[in-house]
Each structure stands twice: as structure tokens, then as C-alpha cells.
Amino acid sequence: MTHAGSLTVEASGASTLVQDLGRPGLAHLGVPASGALDRGALALANRLVGNPDGAAALEIVAGGFRARFAAETWFAVTGAWGELRLDGRRAAPYAAARATPGSVLELAAPARGIRYLLAVRGGVDVPRVLGSRSRDTLSGLGPEPVRAGDVLPIGAPPEASVPLLDQEAAFPPPEGPVTLALLPGPRADWFADAAHRALFDGEWRMSEQADRIGARLLGETLARRVGGELASEATVPGSMQVAGDGRPTILLADRPVTGGYPVIAVVAAASLDAVAQMRPGQAVRFRHA
Known part of the structure; x- marks a missing residue:
């Protein structure tokens, strides 16, 4: 299996899970679909880096996340809206950004929403279980919750290029009702x-x-x-x-x-x-x- 690099998790926050679009069609076996809770945020993060909509990403609850890139990697963070830092400098949410080898990404506690979706170009390439890389927290199916010290492989880059956007595609969660x-x-x-x-x-x-x-x-x-x-x-x-x-x-x-x-x-x-x-x-x- 060819990997385009990896992501070493240094802090996983309250909860970090690998999620894709889930494993629908297995309810007759007692298996729920699972998958990212904010499916629109998953699809957008993947589109920003040229991935298919259902490529596996990280669902990060309430921030407190820090990880180091082993190779040059495009990434995007959508869903919750908060402060992102790449090598200590502010990075834009809802936009594709390029990490260099050794770059460190940090996600602070969000100001709006609660679940970040972090997509990397090529997707998080952990093994599939019943056709999906999603973690099902009820049944325990799928990859284990992400912990500090985990090294997550990144898949080969897709054929699609990173799209050029003329404007920000930012629709942060509302603060009010x-x-x-x-x-x-x-x-x-x-x-x-x-x-x-x-x-x-x-x-x-x-x-x-x-x-x-x-x-x-x-x-x-x-x-x-x-x-x-x-x-x-x-x-x-x-x-x-x-x-x-x-x-x-x-x-x-x-x-x-x-x-x-x-x-x-x-x-x-x-x-x-x-x-x-x-x-x-x-x-x-x-x-x-």
C-alpha cells in the first residue's frame, strides 16, 4: 500500500475519531450506518483538498488537538469555527492550506459549533471494517479512537487537483438559536x-x-x-x-x-x-x- 505521508497525533483533545460516510445498508445485521455527524462539513473539507466526498477524515470534538505532518500535505478544516494554527501562525478555516514536512497543526476550542472535520489530501488511510473507516461508538466497530502518539497514514493523492476558489466557502455554525x-x-x-x-x-x-x-x-x-x-x-x-x-x-x-x-x-x-x-x-x- 502506497502512503503519501502520515500524521502523528500529539494531543487528541476530548474526542478524535476517524469518520467517513459510514456503512449504510447493514441495519438488518444490527449495524448502524455511523459516519461523520456533520456530513456536509466532511464533504466540504474533502472537496477543498480534491478528495472524493467520502474520504476518511478526523472528527474532532471541542478542539485541544495537535498533530505533526511527516510530509508536504494539503489539508482543510471545516465544521466548527475556531482558531487554527500551523507552526504557530494563524491558518484560515474552511480553506485548503499546505503543510510542509514537520509542520504542526493546532486546533483551539471552537467559538462556534463543537465538531471540527479535518481532511487531508489522500484521506486518512486506516483499514476498512465492513466497507467503512468510520468508528461506531456504540458497537465498537472501526478504528479505535485516536490517541496521543498515534501515527495515522495518509493515502495516495487523488487524481483531482486542489481546487482554486475565488471566495471563501465559509458557513460557520450559528451562535444563537x-x-x-x-x-x-x-x-x-x-x-x-x-x-x-x-x-x-x-x-x-x-x-x-x-x-x-x-x-x-x-x-x-x-x-x-x-x-x-x-x-x-x-x-x-x-x-x-x-x-x-x-x-x-x-x-x-x-x-x-x-x-x-x-x-x-x-x-x-x-x-x-x-x-x-x-x-x-x-x-x-x-x-x-
Whole structure:
């Protein structure tokens, strides 16, 4: 296998995982798709360095990351918006930049959003598991979480060149309230009218209980009109399950493929990237898709 260099991780921050577009189509085996939570940020970072959209990159939560390049390498950082430094000098986010042999890249805590996506030209070339290089945090499939001292191989450069951009392609996550589009869930009729009004008219915030499996929301309790148990049924990314205490949780990429709580609504696919970048305490509003 030919590698174009490597990335030696000196500090991995709160969480750094290898992610690509995941392993869809395996739910019948009990395997969720996984993959980058902010898929748009992954695709953009890869396009900025000439990679295919699904090349493996690093998903870095909350900054605190530092790594050294072994060879000349183009890279781009998208998703969360924060201070980047290459060899101690400020580097632009949402833009391709060239590291030289021995260059050190540092990502500070983000000012907006929470998940950086770091793409390198050629992709992070770790072994595939079930067709994907993504880490699934629920099942443990895929490469181990990235730790300080890890040396990550970089794949051969793609045929496409690094594109020339006339303007910055920067769309940082918002600082204020985030509006998410909702579709009716398969068990919407299990909930009282007041619960549906509360969902769209109430005040909601992201809780600290948020990871790649699901994001729990703080707000009103959502009362059911249908009691009793629900047999486990299939879930999709964005499913809003409501537990017995009436609190909703948005299921994300590493969710179980089935669940036993009723789903009142489903976050539209176009809004899921925004969920990936929400910080604890950030306000969220819902609208009909």
C-alpha cells in the first residue's frame, strides 16, 4: 500500500475519531450506518483538498488537538469555527492550506459549533471494517479512537487537483438559536395535542447528554395519550424518541437500529448537520418540514 505521508497525533483533545460516510445498508445485521455527524462539513473539507466526498477524515470534538505532518500535505478544516494554527501562525478555516514536512497543526476550542472535520489530501488511510473507516461508538466497530502518539497514514493523492476558489466557502455554525425541520414520527398519534404544541411552540435547549448516539433535549415534558409498552421497531437518524419521563432525545448516527420508545417526530435529513454542531445549552426551535 502506497502512503503519501502520515500524521502523528500529539494531543487528541476530548474526542478524535476517524469518520467517513459510514456503512449504510447493514441495519438488518444490527449495524448502524455511523459516519461523520456533520456530513456536509466532511464533504466540504474533502472537496477543498480534491478528495472524493467520502474520504476518511478526523472528527474532532471541542478542539485541544495537535498533530505533526511527516510530509508536504494539503489539508482543510471545516465544521466548527475556531482558531487554527500551523507552526504557530494563524491558518484560515474552511480553506485548503499546505503543510510542509514537520509542520504542526493546532486546533483551539471552537467559538462556534463543537465538531471540527479535518481532511487531508489522500484521506486518512486506516483499514476498512465492513466497507467503512468510520468508528461506531456504540458497537465498537472501526478504528479505535485516536490517541496521543498515534501515527495515522495518509493515502495516495487523488487524481483531482486542489481546487482554486475565488471566495471563501465559509458557513460557520450559528451562535444563537438553531431551527430544525421536523417530519411526523411513526408514533405521533401516541402523543397528546398539548405535546405537539409544546414541541413547536416551547423553549428547548441542547443538554450536556449529547454524543454520537443521541442528543437529549431540555424543555417541557411531552405527554402521551397512549400508554403501555411499545414493541421495538426500526429507527432512522433524526428519530425523536420520547422516554417514559416525557423527555425527547434525537437519535444520531451511532444509534441502535431499533428502539422501544415511541418516536413523536423525525428531524429532516437536511437539519441533521446542524444538530451535530449544537453546543450544550444552545437554544433549538422546531418547524414543520
